[in-house]
Structures are given as structure tokens and as C-alpha cells.
Amino acid sequence: MPSTFALHRFKLAGLLIAANAGLLLHLLAGEGKPVAAWNWLDIAGEGGSAVLLLIWIGLLLKSRPAGRVTSLLFLGLACLFFSLFMDMVDEFVAMPDAVRWDGWLESGPMPVGFTLLTLGIFHWHREQLAINEQMRNRERLYREHRQFDKLTPLGDARYLRAQLQSMLAEARAQHQPLSLIMLDMNAFNRVNREYGQAEGDRVLQVLTQLLLLNLRQHDLLCRLAGDRFVVILPHTGERQARLLAAELAEAVDSLAYKSSGQGERIELSASTVALMARNEEAEPLLERLNIAMARAKHSLTVRYG
Structure with missing residues (x-):
């Protein structure tokens, strides 16, 4: 069996x-x-x-x-x-x-x-x-086939940058706020090391579905690289973005993921940061987001060693 x-x-x-x-x-x-x-x-x-x-x-x-x-x-x-x-x-x-x-x-x-x-x-x-509703909206509003992540049904980093630049221009024209969330798995390399690359890929696929179920229909989730994801939040201020980021982190912490081998639970957690776009282009905004994540990761390392 x-x-x-x-x-x-x-x-x-x-x-x-x-x-x-x-x-x-x-x-x-x-x-x-x-x-x-x-x-x-x-x-x-x-x-x-x-x-x-x-x-x-x-x-x-x-x-x-x-x-x-x-x-x-x-x-x-x-x-x-x-x-x-x-x-x-x-x-x-x-x-x-x-x-x-x-x-x-x-x-x-x-x-x-x-x-x-x-x-x-x-x-x-x-x-x-x-x-299906989440995926259908993303196909209709955002996804382009040539900018498709090979592992997850999400846009890749190049697609993220293109969509972010377009949505920033739209937000400025409509005088509406736009915010970003970055989610990065904590100690994810341990999953690959202890359970293998195939199990790590399966975790990322399950994680993708989990994040989609915890986002709104008009939000855009992309896989930036590896175990790092970015969410574009149209018509969203920084305070609401922080609440959504906390909900995503809590959903990951609560995920009772079982390994495909022995069926033991693999403990998962994620760091999240959120910020609102200023009068800036896509690259400076992503750079500011990466710096915020680096600080969050550093604080986590200092806290837990």
C-alpha cells in the first residue's frame, strides 16, 4: 500500500x-x-x-x-x-x-x-x-503565458515587475493607494535538506493554494523567487496591507502539512512585510520591500538565534 x-x-x-x-x-x-x-x-x-x-x-x-x-x-x-x-x-x-x-x-x-x-x-x-475563481480571475486580469512560473500557477518575477509598473501608473491616475506584501518562508532550506527537493516543491504548491484562498479576488500573487512571494494589493492602504500580511503569516503557521513519506507534520512558518507605494517606479518599490524583508529576517535571527 x-x-x-x-x-x-x-x-x-x-x-x-x-x-x-x-x-x-x-x-x-x-x-x-x-x-x-x-x-x-x-x-x-x-x-x-x-x-x-x-x-x-x-x-x-x-x-x-x-x-x-x-x-x-x-x-x-x-x-x-x-x-x-x-x-x-x-x-x-x-x-x-x-x-x-x-x-x-x-x-x-x-x-x-x-x-x-x-x-x-x-x-x-x-x-x-x-x-477556480481565484485562478480564473488571475488568468483573465493578469497572467500572460510567457511569464508563467514552472512550478506554481503564478506569474514569475518578470511578470510581477511588468504588472507592478502598470498598476502603479493606474493607481497614480486614479489617485488610489497601492500596497505590496512580501512573504518569505522561514528555514525553508531545512525542508529540502531533510525531506528532499520533491517534497519542497510539493510544499510550495500547497502553499500557493493556501495563499490564494486567503487573498481577495482582485489581489495578484506572484512567485518572486524560490520560497519568496509578492502580493500586489490594488486600492489598499498600508494599514490594511499589514493586516492581510499578518493573516497570511498566521495561515502558514496553522497549516497542518503532512509529508508524503511518513506522514509526519512539517512545521512551517513565514515572515511577512507590507508597505504602501509612494511616488516611485516598480524597481525602487521592490528594492524597498526587499530591504524591509531583510530587516524582518535579521530581527527574527536575533530573537531566536
Whole structure:
């Protein structure tokens, strides 16, 4: 079983324990049916459906990180699997007429499973809509294909400079404030060193989605270089930009990122700085932003050694 399943081993173990407990209850309370009494059509239909649900569960747990949406989808599929599995067991074990709980085991989890699965799909749908809306706006308003970062779905440094110059001119013409946020990961080289370059790339991809979900639709996020990102904030003063920067740093700190190898949590944190544009061009503004980040990094080094 792929190592990513280690993230969900308790879910899988719980499902197997529940299925085996139901089977054991049937064996203790009932008697095995002779082969001649087996209904092969029901066995194939119920058993085949249960196997397909196990495959769905495997694909789900392999492709999604732990979280509320994953848990809802898993619990919904698990209830459907358990119900079909109990239906299949009933084809092999005859239960006394006085026993009624077997009907609850066969039919009870089914509506619960569909309800949980519906909730999971609903929240997954909203999650995808939020990400797609962010990406669609950036494609429509900002992105040019020749200035596209190879790792993340963001504009690169050259694209950032071109857009910043244009938006500065627009802000001056409209007499509107424009601010920038720079976000730089703390000790990110440790991730590459301890977990490998592929894991570091995966962290940056997950981080990109996280930042997009925590920005407004008209903000522009670009990858400046490595683990450093810049956000252009149109119609935004410095005070509001500082609040947004703090929210981004807090979102990174709260990210429960699990490694793709052993599934352990990788602690992540970021330094952020924010400032408002003065009457200046793109390059002096970015230089001032870099100096502010260097000071923030220096203060962090002095504080924690």
C-alpha cells in the first residue's frame, strides 16, 4: 500500500474493524447457509459494489490530505461499504427470526452514508469553486503565458515587475493607494535538506493554494523567487496591507502539512512585510520591500538565534 495511506491508517483500520465485527456478530448469532441456497446474483452485485467502494476509498485517501472534506467523503463511502458488506454476509449466514439487529446493520448505514457523502461533495465543490475563481480571475486580469512560473500557477518575477509598473501608473491616475506584501518562508532550506527537493516543491504548491484562498479576488500573487512571494494589493492602504500580511503569516503557521513519506507534520512558518507605494517606479518599490524583508529576517535571527 502506498506510503501516503499512512496519513489515513486510523480511518482504514477503523473500517476494517467495523466490517469484521459485523461479520463476527453474524457468525455468532446465525448459521451458515448451504451452497445450494446461495444467491449468486446478489453475491456478485453486493460484493462487487463493496469492492468498488473500497477502490473509491483508496483513491480518495491517496489523492487528498487529511481534513474535514476528506473525512466526510471517507465516512460516507465507509457507511455505504459497510451496508453492502453486511448485505453480502447475509447471503452466506442465515439469521434466526427473533434477530432484528441484522436489518439495522444492513440498511441503517446506507442513508447515513449518502448524507455524509452529499455533505462531503458539497464542501469539496465549494473548495474547488474558491480555488477556480481565484485562478480564473488571475488568468483573465493578469497572467500572460510567457511569464508563467514552472512550478506554481503564478506569474514569475518578470511578470510581477511588468504588472507592478502598470498598476502603479493606474493607481497614480486614479489617485488610489497601492500596497505590496512580501512573504518569505522561514528555514525553508531545512525542508529540502531533510525531506528532499520533491517534497519542497510539493510544499510550495500547497502553499500557493493556501495563499490564494486567503487573498481577495482582485489581489495578484506572484512567485518572486524560490520560497519568496509578492502580493500586489490594488486600492489598499498600508494599514490594511499589514493586516492581510499578518493573516497570511498566521495561515502558514496553522497549516497542518503532512509529508508524503511518513506522514509526519512539517512545521512551517513565514515572515511577512507590507508597505504602501509612494511616488516611485516598480524597481525602487521592490528594492524597498526587499530591504524591509531583510530587516524582518535579521530581527527574527536575533530573537531566536
